[in-house]
Amino acid sequence: MKRWNGWGREEYNYHFAPSAQAFVEKIVGKGIRIKDAELASVIKRVPKSRLPEHALFNNDAELRIRHSRGQSFPDWVALRYGNVDHFPDAVAVPASKEDIESILALAKKGNFNVIPYGGGTSVVGHINVDSGDTPTLTVDMEKYNQLLDLDAISNRATFGAGVRGPDMEDALAAHGFRFGHYPQSHEFSTLGGWVASRSVGTQCYYYGRIEQLFLGGSMHTPQGIFEMLPFSASAAGPDLRHFALGSEGRMGIISEATVRISPLPEFEHFYAVFFPDWESGFTALREMVQSRLDVSMLRLLDKFETETTLQLSGKEKLVNLADKGLRLIGMGEERCMMLFGITGLASGARSTLRQVQHIARQHHGFVEKWYIGKMWYDSRFTTPYLRNNLWECGYALDTLESVFPWSNVADVKDEVENALFSGLQEENENLIVFSHLSHMYTDGASLYVTYLFRRTADPQQTLERWKKLKKAASEVIVKHHGTISHQHGVGVDHRPYLPSEKGELGMQAMQNFYRTFDPQGLMNPDKLYLER
């Protein structure tokens, strides 16, 4: 079963080795273990539903708690300390287009808000209930999850939007295909959620971002069904699919989506390269990307993330051995690790590997072909479980991300990290901060920063610490004209920063557009922007 107040399945626990705990403690100090609120005590806080009884509405208190929050930092504080204060009045789980239509008709008539819900993995407050007086129905798309059509000649498939990552891949693999969209939340996040929040997968370099994979589909809006025909490409005016991509539930409910798929790859392998320092890794990475090497995934970790990743892996013996070996070949404290993947035809893979090795060697890189890339691949969806262990040991962790041109991404990285490092100076609190470049484009790279700090027994104080850090880092991003999100979306946490990139006219146009489909403003209010 899914945890109600943390990440992932209850049955799975990350192995947080004592050496990894000691590593964290040495840098930020001993964490205070604070007991989490019990589910039973939160159930007592759930008020009576304000929605009328209906066969499609379930107002069970536990179900309402489980749909009240996602995975953002404020969500974790609310759930773990047990001070959630807004809950959906009921949850509906439609199984057909007719159910969705009935729900929207009821919402229009009864004037209640509707929050489309995929996997609830949002990290920016996308699915949270607002504080207003209007009742709210959360619409969980979990039953709407089938493979509806597969065109094996055109490499296209249509799915119900509630399909989760692993189920989608299993259904396609049975026909020899793959979707290839792998956000780290893959285990729980859904096709509809990916489209509505413009998500990005780790292998987007090969398969493409969701906007390249999403061909069209059906969006049920309070004003009727908006059909997006699946064109391979079109020059017929503006591409209206882009209003569904990133709509964050404000426009309507996506019931079905047609996507590009790929044949299962003949070959796939992941590798690591060690560079003696950030500069050499960075230059090699840029060269690889700008030479358009045929890799499926590329990531460059800075020295702190390289060190932390190895330490937190819990594989003490292997890490010590690797450390000794790397030092012998001149990779000391400053070393940085790059991870890359090759996916596709076996014949092409050999030549790509040779090209990567060639560029890496020119920049004094050492390619490790056997263990570390595989370790990354095997643990890519389990590492998020570490957040549970850290939290329980008294540590709070969050991430932020943006994208910058190659010419300034390294400088912005330093500035964001400095803003975070100094964010809690007044309180004499140390942080662990590290970054990697996660998704590459020929003109730029996305920056993904992780920061870890101590929480306190007081939820408000813990939240205040996060707010200070988040604000300081976001201001640096905006100052350098970076987008407030390369992949996580806007929700409520990034909402204050959106006007600085869309401009006043842009914000107005967006609101007017969504109003066309939802004149009463019922759909997921207060996400992306506040109503004027």
Ligand SMILES: Cc1cc2nc3c(=O)[nH]c(=O)nc-3n(C[C@H](O)[C@H](O)[C@H](O)COP(=O)(O)OP(=O)(O)OC[C@H]3O[C@@H](n4cnc5c(N)ncnc54)[C@H](O)[C@@H]3O)c2cc1C
């Ligand atoms: C551990 C972890 C790792 C993550 N890694 C990544 C990553 O690598 N890349 C990345 O891009 N993101 C990542 N995320 C963020 C999150 O997984 C994505 O934003 C994801 O796209 C959300 O999908 P979901 O199905 O969970 O949607 P939800 O969280 O349920 O909803 C997100 C938004 O989409 C809307 N929505 C959902 N379904 C529909 C629908 N059918 N119709 C209309 N609107 C809908 C909701 O109203 C909401 O506004 C991560 C999150 C976590 C917790």
